[in-house]
Amino acid sequence: MTKNSPPKGPGTPGFRPSAAFKPTVGLPASASAARPTVGLPGSAGGGFRPGSAPVQPRVTQEDILRALQLGGSHLAAGRVEHAGAAAVAILKAEPKNPDALHLLGLVALAKGDAENAEKLIASAAALMPRHVNVWVNLGNAQRDQGKVEEALISYRRAEALNPAYADIFLNRGQLYQETSQYAEAIADFERLMEVSPDEPGPYMRAASAATDAGRFRDVLTYCQRALDKLDEVPAQLKAIIATTHERIGELDKAVEWSELALTDNPKNGAALRTWSKARRRQRKNDAELLTELRRRLEEIDFSNASASEARLIYSELAQLCDEQSDVESAFGYFTKMNSRTKELPELKRVDQRKFIDEVNLLNDLFSGQFVESWTALPEIGLEPGHAAVPVFLVGFPRSGTTLLDQILDAHPAVQVFEELPFLGKVKKSIAGYPHSLAGMSETERANARKVYWDALRKEGADLEGKMIVDKMPLDLVHSGLIARVFPEAKIIFALRHPADCVLSCFMQDFVPNASMLNFLTLDGSAALYDSVMNLWETYRKTLSLNVHEVRYENLVADLRGEVEPALNFLDLPWDSAVNDPAAHALARGTIRTPSYSQVTQPIYSSSTERWRRYEAQMRPVLPVLQPHVERFGYSL
Missing domain, CATH: 1.25.40.10 (Tetratricopeptide repeat domain)
Structure with a gap:
């Protein structure tokens, strides 16, 4: 690339897609x-x-x-x-x-x-x-x-x-x-x-x-x-x-x-x-x-800077302080980053409660007699012409899903798609979702599946040649939809210590949307974790899901020991290509998630039990997380 000239014209500092160059189209x-x-x-x-x-x-x-x-x-x-x-x-x-x-x-x-x-x-x-x-x-x-x-x-x-x-x-x-x-x-x-x-x-x-x-x-x-x-x-x-x-x-x-x-x-x-x-x-x-x-x-001096400018600097300052082990300053800058994020003008139209309300609605619905009311539908095996059944990689954000996605995508028989709203398209195609899942007909299920396959093909999925892994962590909340429309599917559930997940979400500079806005406070992060994992527990009790769990802590300690059972679950042989996810991530060059800088370096274990360094700051939300900590076999 060439050319280095002074800037001209209008612009929004720290260009963000939803804020910059949005005109008010005028009168004639x-x-x-x-x-x-x-x-x-x-x-x-x-x-x-x-x-x-x-x-x-x-x-x-x-x-x-x-x-x-x-x-x-x-x-x-x-x-x-x-x-x-x-x-x-x-x-x-x-x-x-x-x-x-x-x-x-x-x-x-x-x-x-x-x-x-x-x-x-x-x-x-x-x-x-x-x-x-x-x-x-x-x-x-x-x-x-x-x-x-x-x-x-x-x-x-x-x-x-x-x-x-x-x-x-x-x-x-x-x-x-x-x-x-x-x-x-x-x-x-x-x-x-x-x-x-x-x-x-x-x-x-x-x-x-x-x-x-x-x-x-x-x-x-x-x-x-x-x-x-x-x-x-x-x-x-x-x-x-x-x-x-x-x-x-x-x-x-x-x-x-x-x-x-x-x-x-x-x-x-x-x-x-x-x-x-x-x-x-x-x-x-x-x-x-x-x-x-x-x-x-x-x-x-960013006292007069726009929210989009200031949040970027506070994010980097927080990371610098964290690497220096200056916990108090780091937490302060993470807090400032999130405070300025709340001020972004494009977020005025975003309803922070929308996602968590949907989670709670699903939990209430599936906790009752809803699944028992479902009309019977024929069993489904391998989709004709497809190489494998669909695989969904889910988990709470910051639970190691991006690292696992790189590991799986390195396998020559696998193609992973990162955080594209395929299930969201399916959900929108089903009138009256989620209640209408109960009376879904075979034709309606076939139509919903077609929406999914068409969306995958549009993004370049090799359905006939490879196993397709759909990695969208919070599609966890739509496991009921998966069970109804894709009963043959396999689900990989990524798990990490709840306190580490919640702290990492609070610290992450996510692209804000209705679900990510809940991470702007520790209280909000913990509340969302509680709601999502309560729903997951409900699904495990009421649905016949084919699930394999991968723990982040085990993954970074012994990659083959944790990944080989997952490959066995997927009916795939071990392949040495999965040994170096950092090299694969660099070669792939298309990591869309905020974890891109972590997965392009050799696997490290310093993020394990990270929350204990911030235990004083985490103390108010630990009671919310404790039931999940105990259920998943962790400790506080």
Whole structure:
């Protein structure tokens, strides 16, 4: 890669896919020119006051146009209340003015009221159905409510009107990325590159989606395209390049590119973290280097930094302190990291209780007579044309699933897929889930299985040639779905000391979603562990699951002793390729999980019983974990 130029243009420091380059698609061009002193007759000082009565009896179209111009100006400047007042004033004079309805819908969307925004913008779309930006904004309002299919229909309406309208591909690509449809997201962002080739945003968007898909070499390709095309390269693009090199173990290049980014912007959080992380990976356990890195990061004033910037630095400082055995400081920085994570604007739409409520619902349902009410379905053996029965690798996060995934994927007869929502697609395809599992027919089961196989094939699964292992740790909670739709499946359950799991989840800088948000506090982490493992115990009591347990502590102490029985369970022979998961991880280069830096180094046992170093901090949540500790045969 070449080119080192100062950054230009807008950007969000520490580029995150769900926050950066999310536009507010504006009003039609007729309303784009701002005249801030113009208002409807009777509006004092050119402003608008909802409820004020016009002094003059007749409002002309020129008055309305000027009012729209002012409202559009207020909206673009973030003066949401003023924009809303302008729209209200117009609607008093002309109740069905489509541009004013559209503007008021955008105001509602900016305030987080996506439901009302959808109603208002839909009314505008009905009145002016050939305005492309109205359909894009309608899609945005639907997207913000989780109405994925409705949003896609709106975006397609917009595309039919103007196939070169950039905001279609930006917003639809974001929707695809948020719903883990990475191939579709990348396709939209590639189209965005064609439409806006001289802007950095499309390249960074494509790189972000490719990162989420684990396609790290493609990330570098998109960045190179940006370097070749742009006259000036933003610091955040250089930070993406640095971070990608660090992810795939090219540490010298990671340091080089992070330093280029820091030359442009010394406070770029992503570049700073990558620079520090790559250097400490280069020189493991170098006490002098750890002190140097910590001093550099602690000298930076992040009191006015964005949440996305600050959380990255706090994350790295916490890791530095942990490696220095400064437990109190490390825990403080982990706490600050999670506190700033809560402030991320993209999390405003995420319901932290959604996942845990689903877990509790499933536990209540399966604890009763639910399974006994299931209609009988024929037994299923090996799917015709498939090499093996499906295998699900599950467990609580941070229980060694990524290490085990690398070990299994190294076996020549196995293909592992990392944390893609295959079962989520199956779940969505079953109307009335989970209650409808009871009355599921043979045809409905066959349809659900087809959804799963089709999703796997779309991601490149060699169903006919290899055993497919679906690694999604928290699919543990959908073991009831597995039992009903895939009764022939084998489940590998990864287990680790509950206290180590909970502490590690609290310390991990996860990409936030409805389940991961529970890890932002130790209390939340312990509560989620309790709920998930209670559900797992319920499943083991009520379902006939074919399960093999792999313990993390045994795995790091004696790889063959723990893995060979797992291979026997899968009817696979021992193969020496599984002996070196670090080498396989580096060669694979597609580790999507936060554990990538751990599994690309030789197996170590220092994470075993790690929680005891933090026992003082863990003490409040240990009573919640104690029943699980005892049931799994551990000790406190």
